[in-house]
Amino acid sequence: MKTLLKLEELALFLGCVYLFSRLSFGWWWFPALLLTPDLSMLGYVLNPAVGAFTYNIVHHRAAGIVVGLCGLALSSQWLMLAGIMLVAHTSFDRMLGYGLKYPDDFKHTSLGWIGRP
Numbered sequence: 001m002k003t004l005l006k007l008e009e010l011a012l013f014l015g016c017v018y019l020f021s022r023l024s025f026g027w028w029w030f031p032a033l034l035l036t037p038d039l040s041m042l043g044y045v046l047n048p049a050v051g052a053f054t055y056n057i058v059h060h061r062a063a064g065i066v067v068g069l070c071g072l073a074l075s076s077q078w079l080m081l082a083g084i085m086l087v088a089h090t091s092f093d094r095m096l097g098y099g100l101k102y103p104d105d106f107k108h109t110s111l112g113w114i115g116r117p
Contacts, residue, residue: 005094006094006095009091009092009094009095010091010095012087012088012091013088013091013092013095016084016085016087016088016091017030017088019068019080019084020081020084020085020088023077023080023081023084024077025077025081029081030085030088033081033085034085034088034089034092035089036085036089037058037059037085037086037089037090038089040054040055040057040058040059041054041055041106042054043055044106048103048104048105048106049103051101051106052100052101052102052103052106053103055100055101056100056101058086059089059090059093059100060090060100061086061087061090061091063086064082064083064084064085064086064087064089064090065083065087066083067079067082067083067086068080068082068083068084068086068087069083070083071083094111097109097111097112097114098111098114099111099112
C-alpha cells in the first residue's frame with residue numbers, strides 16, 4: 001500500500017511539473033522554490049504546537065489548490081506559481097514519508113513517526 005500511495009504522490013508531483021511548464025517562468029524557478037514551504041517550520045522555534053500549526057497550514061494540499069485557483073481566476077502567474085509549488089512540495093514531502101504534524105512532536109506525523117521502524 002505504501003508503494004501505491006507513493007506512486008500517487010509522484011503522479012501529483014509530475015502533474016505540478018507539467019502545470020509549471022505551462023507558465024512563463026524559467027525552469028530554474030522550480031528547484032529554487034521547491035523547498036520554500038519548509039520555512040513554515042520556523043514555528044517550531046516557539047513550540048511544537050505552533051510549529052505544527054504553521055507547518056500544517058502551508059503543507060495542506062487545499063492551501064496550494066486555493067492559491068493556484070485564485071491565480072487562475074485573477075490571471076496571476078505569480079499566484080498560480082505559488083499554488084503549484086505548494087502542491088508540488090507537499091507531494092514531494094509525502095513521497096518521502098513526511099505527513100502533516102501532530103502538535104506534540106515534529107516527528108509525529110499523519111503518516112506515522114519519522115525515523116522509527
